[in-house]
Amino acid sequence: MKLKEEDYRFIKNELNEYLNHPEVQKMKGYVAHGRKTLYSHCLSVVITAYKINRQFKLNANEHTLLVGALLHDLYLYDWHDHPLNWNIFKMHGFTHPEAARKNAERIFNVDEDIQNVIKSHMWPLTLRSYPKSKEAAIVCLADKLVATRETLRR
Ligand SMILES: [Fe+2]
């Protein structure tokens, strides 16, 4: 599915308040998978989640979907530099969704639906934080698709 200019305009408009916020911009300073910054990773998840929803006519709430996708990795630390390096990848996988949720709540006061999208995006790794909505399930899937693509392309 190829997005049209009006799709990009719609997405930009939904994310207006967030995209240029300094805390979101900070994600440009962190590496995600391969050579991608966390910021560009999150934008890819936004686009992929949007496409999945439109293409399969899932009728998700697009504001919740897009904001949740943009903020899903707003944990704001570099896990590559963590002193507990030997185990941090594993730990990071379990703990960063909650760190990102807390930041999104503190900085933007996002509602519970968006918080669930963020908190459950690593499911099934985080067993008890499971996707409770269509929006959360779509972002969970979109993140895995994007992360796989980024890892394979490095
Ligand atoms: Fe993540």
Ligand SMILES: [Fe+2]
């Ligand atoms: Fe992610």
